[in-house]
Amino acid sequence: MTEQQIFPAPMVDPETKEFWDATREGVFLVRYCRTCDSAHYYPRTICPHCGSDDTYFEQASGKGVIYSYSVMRRAKVPYAIAYVTLEGTDISMMTNIVDCDLDNLEIGQAVQLKFSKTVDDGSQLPTFTPL
Secondary structure (H helix, E strand, O other): OOOOOOEOOOOOOOOOHHHHHHHHOOOOEEEEEOOOOOEEOOOOOOOOOOOOOOEEEEEOOOEEEEEEEEEEOOOOOOEEEEEEEEOOOOOEEEEEEOOOOHHHOOOOOEEEEEEEEEOOOOOEEEEEEEO
């Protein structure tokens, strides 16, 4: 059996609580701004594009493509960290690529959301796996 990467529980605060609560239900949310009509990730109330606080959550499709990645082989358990551009948005989020052969990853490769459980509190982190 292959060892799995262990993910610590996220730091939850009032600004991100709705996001992390949704992950427990298997729902991936992205914040949108009503003022400049743009999406952003990491979930924060203030829009990083225009500074407005008129933002809201919307469920994302969970599909994307690998924009860039790096494989860490000197770790106890080798893993891949990547920027994934989310389908239907201009968001490129940093995440892990899981459950795959790390030697077969490619820039532009289609990926699908796969929640990975954390070790502490039952929340789930948005990670991705190749389609």
